[in-house]
Amino acid sequence: MELVSKRFADTAVVFPQGRIDHATAEQFKGALVSHLATCATGGGRLVIDMTGVEYISSVGLRVLMLASKQAKAQGCTLAVCGLQPVVREIFDISRFNLVLSVFPTLREALAALSGEALAAFGAA
Amino acid sequence: MLVRFWGTRGSIPVAMTSAEVKRKLVTALVAAAERGLDTPGKARAFVEWELDFSVSHTFGGNSSCVQIETGGADYVLCDLGSGARVLGNNVLATGGPSGHRFHVFMSHLHWDHIMGFPFFMPAYLPGNHVRIYGCHDRLEEAFRRQNAAPSFPVDFSRMGAQIEFIRLEPERDYDIAGLRVRAKRQHHGGDSYGYRLEHDGKVVVYSTDSEHKQDDPEEVKAFVEFFREADLVIFDAQYSLADAISVKEDWGHSSNVVGVEMCQLARAQRLCLYHHEPIFDDERIAALLAETRRLEEITRGDHRVEVQAAYDGLEITL
Numbered sequence: 001m002e003l004v005s006k007r008f009a010d011t012a013v014v015f016p017q018g019r020i021d022h023a024t025a026e027q028f029k030g031a032l033v034s035h036l037a038t039c040a041t042g043g044g045r046l047v048i049d050m051t052g053v054e055y056i057s058s059v060g061l062r063v064l065m066l067a068s069k070q071a072k073a074q075g076c077t078l079a080v081c082g083l084q085p086v087v088r089e090i091f092d093i094s095r096f097n098l099v100l101s102v103f104p105t106l107r108e109a110l111a112a113l114s115g116e117a118l119a120a121f122g123a124a
Numbered sequence: 125m126l127v128r129f130w131g132t133r134g135s136i137p138v139a140m141t142s143a144e145v146k147r148k149l150v151t152a153l154v155a156a157a158e159r160g161l162d163t164p165g166k167a168r169a170f171v172e173w174e175l176d177f178s179v180s181h182t183f184g185g186n187s188s189c190v191q192i193e194t195g196g197a198d199y200v201l202c203d204l205g206s207g208a209r210v211l212g213n214n215v216l217a218t219g220g221p222s223g224h225r226f227h228v229f230m231s232h233l234h235w236d237h238i239m240g241f242p243f244f245m246p247a248y249l250p251g252n253h254v255r256i257y258g259c260h261d262r263l264e265e266a267f268r269r270q271n272a273a274p275s276f277p278v279d280f281s282r283m284g285a286q287i288e289f290i291r292l293e294p295e296r297d298y299d300i301a302g303l304r305v306r307a308k309r310q311h312h313g314g315d316s317y318g319y320r321l322e323h324d325g326k327v328v329v330y331s332t333d334s335e336h337k338q339d340d341p342e343e344v345k346a347f348v349e350f351f352r353e354a355d356l357v358i359f360d361a362q363y364s365l366a367d368a369i370s371v372k373e374d375w376g377h378s379s380n381v382v383g384v385e386m387c388q389l390a391r392a393q394r395l396c397l398y399h400h401e402p403i404f405d406d407e408r409i410a411a412l413l414a415e416t417r418r419l420e421e422i423t424r425g426d427h428r429v430e431v432q433a434a435y436d437g438l439e440i441t442l
Binding site: 057062 | 423
């Protein structure tokens with residue numbers, strides 16, 4: 001799984017697509033590695049924009065949990081945004097809405113994480 | 125095949141509090157206002173059909189014990205948690221004091237899964253026969269120890285029934301009491317074992333105290349095969365997924381989310397949420413069941429899995 005990414009000032013944003021399940025979770029995990037590394041070295045922020053994700057299974061959620069733990073250990077802030085209705089419900093039922101920072105939109109995620117990033121997003 | 129649940133609570137038995145009883149009564153009385161329930165029959169029908177389950181019933185508080193009836197004379201059980209006390213009393217009340225034979229498949233030897241045995245009256249009566257099967261090498265020791273002083277006043281040696289302990293090997297088929305039985309090792313402190321029990325074309329999987337870490341695709345595949353096309357999967361859903369893979373990682377339990385996914389992958393017919401979290405009241409478990417049904421619905425492909433939550437007294441006919 002290749003992750004399209006963008007950078008807004010001190011915040012990197014990645015855009016996974018499709019289904020994150022038993023078949024694709026390992027690829028998703030692998031694709032996040034470099035972004036997490038960059039996030040650590042930059043002391044920065046990483047947003048996973050899930051707008052293009054139509055389904056996420058427990059294995060995919062586990063990848064998000066591991067990423068969140070790693071980010072925290074590195075002093076990096078990780079947030080998730082743009083959940084489709086089905087994915088939103090999966091987050092609620094699995095209680096991931098309580099353990100990850102989840103925002104309705106990318107704009108709102110950036111607003112919460114970094115004023116500079118929000119400004120860069122607005123200018124883009 | 126009939127599956128009867130005598131104990132469904134995880135970790136430790138719980139009792140409904142008077143505050144919970146009062147809350148249920150208030151809810152029921154308000155719902156019944158101006159309904160003209162002036163006969164026991166009308167009131168009973170109202171309770172049975174119109175009140176929410178979490179108001180009219182309780183999921184109950186005994187720890188793990190499930191009975192599987194195949195039509196044979198022998199009793200087949202999974203685990204001997206506190207629910208076994210109620211089962212034992214029921215057997216004596218309906219079938220007399222002796223002449224009973226029990227086959228028990230033990231998931232593991234943690235206290236909540238064996239604590240019913242010192243109160244299992246048929247074990248004290250000569251003329252009964254209890255065969256306890258398990259994969260742990262300290263199977264017999266665990267049972268003898270909990271009956272010993274200073275933990276219990278009646279020593280194991282004073283149990284009058286014939287009691288046998290039979291070691292099983294996982295991943296091997298056995299024919300016991302008319303069932304084809306296979307055990308599988310599961311992730312839990314000190315290991316636990318799930319059982320796949322087959323009779324006359326029907327399959328029940330008893331899989332409690334089992335953490336699914338999901339970090340090894342081969343292991344996921346092996347569990348899916350263990351659950352394959354089961355008519356009923358009794359599944360440890362004590363935690364939320366978020367808890368199970370974060371603060372409660374390695375605590376040895378699983379979630380409703382993983383239960384749904386495993387049953388979908390295995391094309392099982394029915395998922396029964398089991399080993400309920402002891403801090404959950406009836407409303408919370410009912411809400412968990414509703415959420416789990418919703419999850420099954422929104423993630424369903426071409427195969428529907430029926431979702432239930434176990435309660436003490438539930439009977440499922442397969």
